[in-house]
Amino acid sequence: MILFRSLLMGAVFVAMTASTQCVLAGQSKAADAMAIERGRYLVKISGCNDCHTSGYAQAGGKISEKQWLTGDRLGWRGPWGTTYATNLRSFMQNISENQWVKIAHTTQFRPPMPWFALRDMTTQDLQAIYRFVKFLGPGGEAEPTYLPPDQEPNGPFVLFPQPPK
Numbered sequence: 001m002i003l004f005r006s007l008l009m010g011a012v013f014v015a016m017t018a019s020t021q022c023v024l025a026g027q028s029k030a031a032d033a034m035a036i037e038r039g040r041y042l043v044k045i046s047g048c049n050d051c052h053t054s055g056y057a058q059a060g061g062k063i064s065e066k067q068w069l070t071g072d073r074l075g076w077r078g079p080w081g082t083t084y085a086t087n088l089r090s091f092m093q094n095i096s097e098n099q100w101v102k103i104a105h106t107t108q109f110r111p112p113m114p115w116f117a118l119r120d121m122t123t124q125d126l127q128a129i130y131r132f133v134k135f136l137g138p139g140g141e142a143e144p145t146y147l148p149p150d151q152e153p154n155g156p157f158v159l160f161p162q163p164p165k
């Protein structure tokens with residue numbers, strides 16, 4: 001009888017742990033989905049697509065999400081040389097979420113990348129952006145390489161004025 005009782009208790013315990021795990025897994029899935037949705041929203045309203053998605057600004061934002069953040073071949077030329085908006089889908093594949101938060105909070109990128117906007121984002125918002133970009137997965141091609149000021153770009157570029165002397 002005692003043996004039967006402890007077997008029964010054991011079975012109840014196993015059943016309880018299994019259902020708790022199910023609830024926890026369900027909660028973290030819901031939390032993930034919420035972070036991805038928040039990331040999608042932040043990317044949309046903070047202008048990342050304007051530069052990091054080819055043709056986005058010209059098309060009034062009507063570009064399929066599948067193409068978002070795949071970088072652009074349009075150069076941004078100024079006293080800093082010529083920069084190209086990075087393929088962020090590839091970029092995120094090679095770094096962890098913690099590395100991303102650290103990079104975003106501490107790195108000063110070349111113009112016209114608004115690095116100061118990334119710097120001022122909360123850790124939670126940066127994590128949401130990371131989750132969303134990882135959710136999109138890898139895609140697109142590598143952007144052209146940065147050119148120093150004395151090199152002429154091959155493709156199209158936007159020319160910024162020299163600062164007044």
Ligand code: HEC
Pocket residue numbers: 043046047048049050051052076083084085086088091109110111112113114117118129146
């Ligand atoms: C006005 C155009 C513009 C906007 C808006 C913009 N970026 Fe950028 N971004 C660039 C350019 C150009 C570069 C390349 C800078 C360089 O070469 O140093 C860059 C670089 C980056 C990098 C560095 C990648 C690497 O390879 O080191 C990250 C990360 C990044 N952008 C994320 C974002 C996010 C997230 C947003 C939205 C909050 C955003 N950018 C908005 C133009 C832009």
